[in-house]
Amino acid sequence: MRCRQPGHTPLLLLALILLFVSTDVCVAQSEPDPAGSLMADTARVTVAPPTSVIVTDHKYDNGDALELSWVPSIDDRIPGGKVVRYQVYRSVNEGEYLPIQELLPGSNFFLDESLHRDSVYSYYVTAYSRNDSAMSVATAPVSPQREWLHVDRAWLFVIALIISLAVFYFIRAARKGEDLFIRKIAGLEAVDEAIGRATEMGRPILYIPGILDMDDVQTLAAITILGRVARTVADYEIQVRMPVSRSLVMTAARETIKTAYQTAGRPDSYSDDMVQYVTDEQFGYVAAVDGIMVREKPATVFLLGAFFAESLILAETGNSINAIQIAGTARPAQLPFFIAACDFTLIGEELFAASAYLSGEPKQLGSLKGQDVGKFIAMVVIIIGVIAATLAQAWEVPFMQQVYDALTFVFSTQ
Amino acid sequence: MEHLAVWIAALLTLGIISFLYKDNAWYKLSEAIFVGISAGYWFVVLFWDNVHGKFWTGVFPPEQYDAAGNVITEAPDYMLWVGAALGILMLMRLIPKIGWISRWPLAFIVGSTSGLYLINYFSSNMMRQVQGTIMPLFGMWPTDPTTGETVFQALPTYDIVGNVVILVGVFSGLVYFFFSKEHRGVFGATAKVGIFFLMVTFGASFGYTVMSRMSLLIGRVDFLFGTWLGLIK
């Protein structure tokens, strides 16, 4: 509160005093002393203050948080301690101390967030009994520090780097002409066949890139696969129908199909009408796609990308019109439905590998080899980890405990 | 008014359900209403949330005062202009001559999505799942919170078998996903085990979700017979 005219100061003070007195009375009325009827409880319950209040910087942030810790009051024992709550007070830039947080008995830690790097903060903590309080010594003023490196995530960085380097390595090896073997993936081998079927039947191909926007990796995967599919389609005289539920996906899909037709040397066959925006609404989109399916009876349906509950609605409708269906998603919850209702399903990782596989370019296939290195690391770590953990816990082998702890630490992520 | 709303809802509900028999005029009407109204709905919501809520109020923060009358208006966030500029570049598609410039915001989106998800998925899908699989098979030495002593707690047999099953399942599942080796011999057999595990997973998740799917239909039938026709007491 600010005093506008000096003359009013005494009046304001008086008002303040009155205010305090009245709130005190209010509190007393609204919260009747629970055990007020008992004589012994009306006595003053004195309480000792919290001690060793320490404020330290919160590590690995942009300088916007401080950690406050203290030793609880000696009267705060469980069971039967006298402390009913703690109150943390803070002063900003050596200003007035204001209450910022109330904590339960037994607490000894508080993380203060949303601070500013260029301000200094000091704190004290007060312990309250039913009718007494004791404040700790205030801390020296401190400002939060900014760290430049997130040291906690060092291992995440190292392992991600190892796998990325493996991907780089195999891409380079492939560029140099090394022969890299990649096994056949059934769902992707079927792509050409499915497009051929549509050509024979003279019916369109329906391509559904999921219902999420371009800010989801599965949609990105769907768009990259679209590039390969459209390239094959461009060679045949067949129609692609692509209703989408996001405007950005529409833009990206048009760009992708157009490029494919240009590469195939048939830019005139391309039309913007191949891709059509429907609605952002999940089930409105599904209603429209279902309608398109039963009315236009596409010979081949691609369901690739992020799908939620609509996965089965779309796949079953597609099945009812006897279309060949190739589906793929990285949402484990929806995979069972695709497996049940579609002819081919790309399971998780296969969805992301699909465009590289379909491209057939060595450098793209090389990146798949890099993934395998990651899988190999995962398998080795799991086997060693489980053996170490079992030996350490069941037979108390100390070295194994160290291995177990180390692996758990390395693979823990914040 | 409320009566009218119930009737509209009931007719639309029946329109959608009629699709199960076959495509028909009633369904087409419901679909047309659904598409038109929902597209408008989302545009309005996105406009007010993003253009107004995030961009406009970020760039031109409304004046705010605290209880004592001090101005506490937030500083304008000029970074947001970058977003708007990218958005305007997107609209350049409408002018055929410079339409190619709309690839810039597209490139920005692809870059930021791949960058954001790379570490995100890697840490939550790969790192955390690997860590979750590293476990003692037979039991643990937890510290008793009351006495402070440690006692070996053997797991029940079912859990031990289960842990072994998890280990075998994760391992063989990963073998199945290996791209650089043909599924032959021992490797092929392991991959086969991996497929079996995936099939159990798919079958089980399918069976598990059936019940929640049924409750959705129960809700609609309840609406039709209860709220609309008043047949359910």
Add this chain to the structure above:
Amino acid sequence: MTWAPLVSMSNLGVVISLAVIGGGLLWLLYRSLLAKEVDRRVIFLFILVSVAAPLLFPMTFEEQATPVVKAIFDKIESLPEGSRVLISFDFDPAMAPEVQPMANVVTQHCMVKGHKVIFMCLFATGQALLTQSLELIVSEQFPDKVDGIDYVNIGYKAGNEGVLNVIVSDFKKMFPTDVNSVPYDSIGVFKGIRSCKDLDMVFTIGGGKPGVKEWVLFVGDPGRVPVAGGVAAVVAPQMYPYYPKQLFGIMGGIKGAAEYESELRKTYPQFHDVDAPGLRMMGPQTLAHMVIMAFIVLGNVSFIVQKRRDRRRKR
């Protein structure tokens, strides 16, 4: 193995609809034996009937309690009359349709056994639901139970698991009075009770946080109090690792409640005429499940017949 009475046939409508479904399935079985496929629209019709019929003509299936649910029932049943049971409503209105039936049925059981029950909640929005349950169950079905002597409602306290951390050693510190401002020491239910450790069991309902898990970690384990929990169906699998050591029983979703209601009806026939929301809501789900399973069987029958026929033709 008790088959009868698996389903209570309350009226003609139930009998007719079951006969229609059963007869239809038999006819389809006959067709499957001739290797004829069932049209999808026929399946759709069966699903619609099997969901609608139990809603129109209330149909309940006798549920056999699974061990995880039976354990809770047996525990409450075996406690001597007048035992202290704490029931915590740790859920919000969104979760209520799925979990409130569990809270109600356990309350019914405790009341009929004559246990003294302490009601509380860790969710601020749980307070209203708790009051609702008390009115529905205690006031209506057990009008002779007296507030303060047979049960007490101590309501909501902010602090999440912090609250548990305190009451595990001292109730009064956290709850100096009940919701009606009656001081702790004048509440009969609390006579001789200082902390959670003095309770005979705790039943907590709610799959969120704080919820069953927090009760186990902050009260069950350190205080060595038997804890059982009721959670939504989707959360149930995450609770099984705590069973049976840390949680002596678990109820998952509407099915859990229905099993308990069934068990209660078996032991206390007077509950037969009382509404059992779990059993009521399970009706359409169970019927639809059975129809789906029947169709899986039909699909395999026609598939096998077809395969045999093909093989014969090849010969």
Add this chain to the structure above:
Amino acid sequence: MRREVPLAITFFVGTLLIISVFLPPAEGLGEDFTVFFDIIAVFAFFLGGGNLVRVHLTKLSRRKEDWPYSIVTLLGFALMLVVGLFKLGNPGGIAASPTTDGSYFQSIFDSVLLPLGATMYSLLAFFVASASYRAFRAKNREATILLVAAFIILLGRTPFGMALTGFIPEQFDLFQVPNLAVWIMNFPNLAGQRAIMIGIGLGVVSMSLRLILGIERTYLGGDER
């Protein structure tokens, strides 16, 4: 230029975001970029909404099949834009959120969109049944496993599960169907899920790297216009 600039943008933005995870001062970057994305998405909606209007106007003018429904779609779209952008009938006036209870906008949502969405969603109940009829057949070993797992879980959720296997003594209670169902969910199911998830994590790394490095560039278009 038309190709190099976008590739450079993808590379720069992607790398920046990866690094930002490890540098606390750059931590807010991901959030900023997400807001950018939201803003771009709204601008893009002008293209999408424009496309919607164009598609249905074409249908109308050429009297294509089912053209009368296009009138309904266009009217519905226009109605929502007018009601929502001008916040008609909003009890809180123009300053309130468009989805305030009682506004025309929200009322239309409640009485039209909600039932439509819920019903479309509920069609799943039917499709779950038709899919199980067709897919769960013992065609080969994999399909049989799929069938058995699904059947056990389904059985475990009905009273039949207990009625059929309740006789199994307590030492072997795992083989009582409801318990078996829980065991399958907790162990083999979890194992499969984990393998899939680990694979996905690696797949995303590899695909993102291909995009950031510009090896995958089909979405960017060719050099010629």
